[in-house]
Amino acid sequence: MNVDTKSWMEQVKRQDEVDRYLINGEDFIHESEIRYQLDKNKSCSKDEIEQILEKSLAIERLSLDETAKLLNVKDENLWEEMYEVAAEVKKRVYDNRLVFFAPLYCGNLCINSCKYCGFRKENKLEERKVLTKEEIKKEVEYILSQGHKRIIVVFGEHPQTDAEYIANSMKTIYGVNKRTRSGSTSRIRRINVNAAPMNVEDLKLLKEVGIGTYQVFQETYHKATYKEVHPSGLKADYRWRLYALHRAMDAGIDDVAIGALFGLYDWRFEVMGLMCHTEDLEKRFGIGPHTISFPRLTPASGSELSTSSKYLVNDADFKKIVTVLRLSVPYTGLIITAREKPEIRDDVINVGCTQLDASTKIGIGAYDKAANSEKEDKQQFAIGDLRTLDEVVKYLADNEKITSFCTAGYRCGRTGEKIMKLLESCTEGRFCKLNAILTYREYLDDYASEETKELGEKLIQKEIDEVNKEEFYQKHNLLVMFHEYYERIAKGERDLFI
Template sequence: MGRVKEWVDQVIRPEEISRYLESDGNDFIRDTEIEQTLRENASPDPAYIRDIIAKSKSLETLLPRETAALLNVTDPELIEEMKEAAMAIKRHVYDNRVVTFAPLYMSSTCVNNCTYCSFREENADTVRRVLRLDEVEREIQTLAGEIGHKRLIVVYGEHPDSDVSYIAETVKAIYGAKYPTRKGYGQIRRVNINAAPLSIADLSTLKDVGIGTYQVFQETYHHETYARVHPANTLKGNYAWRLYAMDRAMEAGIDDVGIGALFGLYNWKFEVMGLLAHTRHLEDRYGVGPHTISFPRLEPANNAPGIAESSPYHVTDHEFVRAVLALRLSVPYTGMILTAREDAALRDAVIPLGITQTDASTRIGLGAYAQKDTAQEAHRQQFILGDTRSLDEVVRALAKQGMITSFCTAGYRCGRTGEKIMDALKSGHEGQFCKLNAIITYREWLDDFGSEETRRIAEPIIKEEIREVKRKNPAMYKALISYYEKTKEGARDLYF
């Protein structure tokens, strides 16, 4: 325990909080102002809502009062108009692509004691361990060599055994793993990480090993609730250290960041407003907002003290859809992640409303991809999943809705991140450009991993995508066909 306490005492650096605070010494989340804005826009005029929708279609980030008005819309006709706008925005910015990934949990050791999490320090029922490098490689063999994932979100507990050195070591190991498939090889090409808030120096270390998106969820933006569910004597109890994690990432040169809130800890409308405030803070200070926004709902966790079942802020499916719509319209250019916490039916219904990324074949127990020991799953995982469909099943479901699954990671490796990617997204050019890479990587995945049924359903999608490129981007059509044919012949990892 002495080693752990010594490590904990060195993590938070007060000077890497104070440098970002507002001129009055407070952070940028003003609870009273958010609540007041929601009250002042409780009964929005339909004409005002339609003006906001029009603004959103021009790909402008909305003002707080505009988002508050959208959150308070209950008229079914206006909600349908919001859905139509959300789908149009997503199609304009991201085309009909959906990116898939898998979460990979690396450790269940944690120094925190969050009341809603089975990994909390006081939960004696959770099996505690950190994956060894050989175990990491076995997980990647399954994920990349058998399932066909190209990108991961790698999840680390906050503990000295999974510190920045361990994160860097495992990221390098993941990138280095490569496995034969039916026609080519499987490899993870994009390693995003979900980790604790880190110092600028530690974040610089992770930039050097080539991490993708650095993701930290605030969990709840409501100060009082945050303090109640995150004990003050823990690292996570420091609200400001967590809130300014993205600022430190930007300063360390990591311009690809992801934010999120755990819906169900507090009022869902407040959390959407908090996410907007965080987005606008990053835009104002660094010229670029988050690359992704996540909005998982609170789910039951093994031996957690019943908060998921007893929370007065439970978010219904209808409210969840409204939250997704408000976020899509409020931050039109940002990627939106829908996780396997939700069940398959809801995911299939919500994805067309503006979702750009979703996980598949998800297992969240340590070593669960390679071991597949379901009997012990509850003691190894952080919460209960809603959708356990395979990647093949998710790809097939998306194809049935006319959507193409993109396994592209080219933009990140070509340096199209941060302000560069945001400019392309806001102009609508990124959707057209990434269509080429989506087609190639879709072909690659289908040939290497797709089932016969999925390939049958997907083939018309690919053909239509290629025809659309010929119509709308004839200058790139010849190059696309060249890469496409090479991919069919077995070439891998070709991209524009």
């Protein structure tokens, strides 16, 4: 790499791509307004809360005022009602399916000094590495061997993992094919990207090579805390990060994802920050975030803050976070990651999560090492759920939840504003149900253990019976195509979608 770090940082950041969004020099996070909303809504009647829940059930986004009311509920019996309503909202929009993905960490070189992260440049305990093309292929082959069809690639912020490296990594991933147990060919059908904020020019490069969703977490929306935990590097610029997804929209990437790292500051404030972010994206582009993530701070290599923060979120409050997000943005996907322990994931799935990972390895080159039974390197943070994909699929089947590996909507053009309207009208979930069944058939034949397949066969028949009775599918003449595709997949064809 001939470009030194300082020069590279200057090339990446374009101040005009931030300033164009400011209003009178101010960004959209108004801390005084957030505090005002949280303070003024500390005492709400049960009737007020139930009116808000009715709005959520109508699949309408809540206002900041309404979200603040939910965040201030103290009555645990009322929380139980909120959990039930959140589950019903999820069912109306997404049915009983859960979409799976695998994270792939391609490099841990980083120019930043984030106090909570094992990748930060001062951490001498971290073994630094950037994967080569051949190493990426080996990682993807292992991920495919587990049954995954969707990947999120993750990179540290560094000249060696710049936009060009990311684009080349994506090309490599899309080019990997692997034979399955049934003799069919498997490949990654969608690549989402979790990477540092980029300028519009670099984002257009990722758009050209087939980026799915572009994911950037603000980490914390509280500006003083943000400054404290990001003392140096490009990530120290709060607004450069805050408007990363606005720039993605400008670059033509209409599927974006937001998130906060819960445990850095007060969780109620962070939920309000996520809502402000959602509102601003919808106001400017007519499209909110495709997904929202809510990882909790977990122990990280060489990070004292990761275990000592006074804002660490307990399990009960974590469930409340997920519930309020599902109620506040009822049509947006919610991602629960393997940071969490199995019992936590299994619980909060029931209040509205739509996506999760499994068979997760987050060390650099860790999938290939797992395949060769070698010891993993130190990781960016601690993994809580070590279950394999098959184990989680089996658990879900036993609880009548179908695993989906569908990526159809993206390839059929149901992205951005189009998919948001379909989600708001509870229409997209019906297409997703069909595609979930088709990809589930693939998984059962290509990867499932005998125990999982036995449970899966019962579940898939139940799902087919439901589809056959659903008026929507009859009205739109979808049943003939669905059954034709199902039979073709059962005979060995792959990647048929509606």
